[in-house]
Amino acid sequence: MQLSVQLDASHRSVKFPERIIQIGEGNFLRGFVDWMIHQLNKQGLYEGSVVVVAPRPSGATNIARLNAQDGLFTVCLRGIHQGINIDDREIVSSIRRGIDPHQDWSEFLRCAENPTIDILVSNTTESGIQYVQEDYQMGQPLMSFPGKLTAYLHHRYTFFQGAAAAGMTIVPCELIEDNGEKLREIVLRHAADWGLPTTFQDWIRQHNHFCNTLVDRIVTGFPKGTSGQELLDSLGYRDELVTVGEPYHLWAIEADDRLAQAWPFEKIGLNVRYVADVTPYRVQKVRILNGAHTAMAALGLLAGLSSVREVVIHPVFGPFIHGLLFGEVVPTLADHVDSEDQLEEFANAVMERFANPYIHHELTSLTLNGLSKIRVRLLPTLNDYYARYGRAPRCLSAALAGQLLFYRNADNPLKRWPIQDDSAWVSTLEDIWAKESTVGLEETVAALLRHPQLWGQDLTQLDGLHAQMVAFIRRVRQNGVVTALQSVAEVL
Numbered sequence: 015m016q017l018s019v020q021l022d023a024s025h026r027s028v029k030f031p032e033r034i035i036q037i038g039e040g041n042f043l044r045g046f047v048d049w050m051i052h053q054l055n056k057q058g059l060y061e062g063s064v065v066v067v068a069p070r071p072s073g074a075t076n077i078a079r080l081n082a083q084d085g086l087f088t089v090c091l092r093g094i095h096q097g098i099n100i101d102d103r104e105i106v107s108s109i110r111r112g113i114d115p116h117q118d119w120s121e122f123l124r125c126a127e128n129p130t131i132d133i134l135v136s137n138t139t140e141s142g143i144q145y146v147q148e149d150y151q152m153g154q155p156l157m158s159f160p161g162k163l164t165a166y167l168h169h170r171y172t173f174f175q176g177a178a179a180a181g182m183t184i185v186p187c188e189l190i191e192d193n194g195e196k197l198r199e200i201v202l203r204h205a206a207d208w209g210l211p212t213t214f215q216d217w218i219r220q221h222n223h224f225c226n227t228l229v230d231r232i233v234t235g236f237p238k239g240t241s242g243q244e245l246l247d248s249l250g251y252r253d254e255l256v257t258v259g260e261p262y263h264l265w266a267i268e269a270d271d272r273l274a275q276a277w278p279f280e281k282i283g284l285n286v287r288y289v290a291d292v293t294p295y296r297v298q299k300v301r302i303l304n305g306a307h308t309a310m311a312a313l314g315l316l317a318g319l320s321s322v323r324e325v326v327i328h329p330v331f332g333p334f335i336h337g338l339l340f341g342e343v344v345p346t347l348a349d350h351v352d353s354e355d356q357l358e359e360f361a362n363a364v365m366e367r368f369a370n371p372y373i374h375h376e377l378t379s380l381t382l383n384g385l386s387k388i389r390v391r392l393l394p395t396l397n398d399y400y401a402r403y404g405r406a407p408r409c410l411s412a413a414l415a416g417q418l419l420f421y422r423n424a425d426n427p428l429k430r431w432p433i434q435d436d437s438a439w440v441s442t443l444e445d446i447w448a449k450e451s452t453v454g455l456e457e458t459v460a461a462l463l464r465h466p467q468l469w470g471q472d473l474t475q476l477d478g479l480h481a482q483m484v485a486f487i488r489r490v491r492q493n494g495v496v497t498a499l500q501s502v503a504e505v506l
Contacts, residue, residue, distance in 0.1 A: 039076040052107060054282065406482045
């Protein structure tokens with residue numbers, strides 16, 4: 015039988031008033047934010063529910079599943095936490111309903127008329143918070159997340175006649191620097207583009223709080239294969255939205271007292287920190303954990319590996335990732351955090367989390383919008399390494415070379431994988447690679463590295479990077495990825 019309130023009647027009476035609108039229906043928000051709100055509700059400390067909104071048309075499937083299951087889904091937290099083996103399963107009931115705004119734009123805007131919905135959370139990946147020029151036509155859905163948010167806030171402003179009390183707290187979870195501030199800037203840009211009243215723009219600035227945040231939990235979604243079927247069988251019901259994650263969690267939020275009072279997570283022992291500046295938390299997490307993810311994804315797939323765990327327990331890949339973190343990433347972070355010991359402690363914990371036997375974190379999932387992830391997760395480390403040492407980092411150079419090969423589908427027409435990224439950027443990479451037979455590998459890599467729209471800078475200006483990447487690609491083509499990485503690890 016499928017999970018629903020008919021199956022689990024205990025959840026019928028705990029559908030609290032709608033207080034949060036959530037842009038993003040994917041695994042992470044369900045296994046992180048919605049799980050946390052559920053914990054608050056259980057203790058009687060919030061008593062609010064979530065309206066989930068699909069940020070893209072592709073989210074319609076999950077919205078339909080959520081509504082079919084009355085907003086219920088199972089979160090399984092599995093792993094070693096502080097030396098204790100954890101395997102917890104819990105039905106989460108914090109979601110009230112889901113909306114696909116591309117099919118029901120008016121219902122999305124109707125939520126803006128609800129005075130109790132005063133918090134918005136989001137996760138639309140790193141590529142979600144960027145300016146995309148769009149025309150605003152009343153009654154017509156917008157495609158970008160910032161566009162949707164601008165229209166939503168304008169509708170709320172109009173409905174409540176600009177009342178200060180109608181302002182919202184906006185909590186983006188996208189892994190970009192200053193995510194709240196950048197989202198606000200784009201919203202204001204849309205408002206100006208569309209000729210919306212300056213009084214509306216003032217209302218956004220004065221009465222809506224955009225929080226900078228940092229989130230940390232590995233959430234993989236539903237496991238595939240035998241382990242997934244075993245998990246389903248153990249539940250005793252069918253759940254199309256089972257979400258698997260690790261016990262570890264951290265949420266750092268630059269928030270005012272209003273949010274801290276609404277969400278008193280510290281009272282129930284959750285690792286949520288309301289801080290004046292999330293920068294140290296963000297830099298540490300994005301460069302170490304997320305940077306390692308992006309560095310390993312393409313290389314692992316090129317070598318035929320499928321999961322993060324397979325990478326870190328591999329006799330060659332494991333030392334390579336260790337060398338990347340402790341030899342190249344951690345040393346460049348000394349100027350960004352208070353304690354180098356804290357950095358090494360976090361990096362060691364990350365390696366342990368990656369090796370979690372309960373989590374099958376697929377490498378393919380790490381390649382989603384990979385080009386923007388390279389800019390956010392790897393290039394800051396690359397630039398800081400050059401500033402400190404004046405030379406190309408060997409591991410990071412290999413990781414970047416692997417990424418370029420990934421977008422060429424590994425030179426092998428018989429082995430191809432779906433590339434989920436900005437189609438214009440992917441076409442640019444493919445066009446440059448297509449000229450290799452004419453101009454040669456060295457010029458092809460140079461053309462890829464100097465493309466400012468891809469990287470935001472000319473990477474050929476970093477002395478030695480081009481040569482190391484060309485040499486690594488040649489070794490991969492001659493001997494395979496594992497042997498090529500072994501040659502990198504031998505000189506660490």
